[in-house]
Amino acid sequence: MGGAMLEGWLARGLDPAAVTILDPNASADLAARGLRVAPEAGDLTIAPPAILVLATKPQSLDAVAPGIASVAGPDTLVVSILAGKTMADLRRALPDARAIVRAMPNLPASIGRGATGAYANEATSERQRREADALLSANGMVEWVGSEDLIDAVTALSGSGPAYIFHLAEAMAEAGAAAGLEPALAARLARATVVGAAALLGESPLEPAQLRQNVTSQGGTTAAALDVLMAEDGLRPLMREAVAAAKRRAAELSG
Structure with a gap:
């Protein structure tokens, strides 16, 4: 670092x-x-x-x-x-x-x-x-x-956060390959999608939730995927658990 x-x-x-x-x-x-x-x-x-x-x-x-x-x-x-x-x-x-x-x-x-x-x-x-x-x-x-004491929370969210995004790109590429795409092509598409979405998020005045809603058509393909990611046991509780684990580890490092 x-x-x-x-x-x-x-x-x-x-x-x-x-x-x-x-x-x-x-x-x-x-x-x-x-x-x-x-x-x-x-x-x-x-x-x-x-x-x-x-x-x-x-x-x-x-x-x-x-x-x-x-x-x-x-x-x-x-x-x-x-x-x-x-x-x-x-x-x-x-x-x-x-x-x-x-x-x-x-x-x-x-x-x-x-x-x-x-x-x-x-x-x-x-x-x-x-x-x-x-x-x-x-x-x-x-x-x-x-x-x-908030520095440990910062560490868990943004300090470790880039690794979460890199892993998201990995997971998206693997999912694309599982759906039938050639792995190298899936990796390129996943990388470009993450980079492009991040750039849009950085430049847009809109909140992430509004951007998500703008790209989601009712009953469409994105909505079908979000039904999985936003389920009760989907991405949000998993991310809370991941950030909490990183925060605990940050506290342990002071010992």
């Missing part, structure tokens, strides 16, 4: 020389593109930055914290995209840090179409919040939530 965000920032004009990446597994081409890269903080002389973006796997926080704690100074704004890691977890890992923003972006951030939910602690100044908003907005829309 950190890589996706970085690609979005670079594509929108961020100076590579302004970025230092601390990653023992960083690809060699990053340095070739002008970014400063080091396996550990001690491998570069780094003053505490204005903004430190934490983009490790959540389970790796305790392992990497000793190497980056000195980089997170009292004037550094820490922006964490670690699913499940709470403000308390982050303060414990980075004891000198004060201003912290928990954010949950998603994969389309890499093309400037991301959706990010964010929460700032009380130590975050209005200026720092604006800086975080500008940073995150470069990758797409940003919504600020009023309490930290």
Whole structure:
């Protein structure tokens, strides 16, 4: 996810020389593109930055914290995209840090179409919040939530959401093949349908329900399919169960 965000920032004009990446597994081409890269903080002389973006796997926080704690100074704004890691977890890992923003972006951030939910602690100044908003907005829309516990719900909905859409495209392609289409053709049609419908949803002022109704003729083929998807045991309860499972897992990652 950190890589996706970085690609979005670079594509929108961020100076590579302004970025230092601390990653023992960083690809060699990053340095070739002008970014400063080091396996550990001690491998570069780094003053505490204005903004430190934490983009490790959540389970790796305790392992990497000793190497980056000195980089997170009292004037550094820490922006964490670690699913499940709470403000308390982050303060414990980075004891000198004060201003912290928990954010949950998603994969389309890499093309400037991301959706990010964010929460700032009380130590975050209005200026720092604006800086975080500008940073995150470069990758797409940003919504600020009023309490930290809502970040887990954001993670479950939009953070993990692109995978739900990709799986929908998979399922549609498989259904098309089962209906008799050649699999590659079914896959192309499913992909184009998802992409086109998403683009229409993004540009239309209408609510999703109204768009659905507009494309559904009474007694027609779409209505027949929706009778299945909108049944009592159809897509909605399944999606609620999926999002609830993702939210529970986000909470477990803080332990």
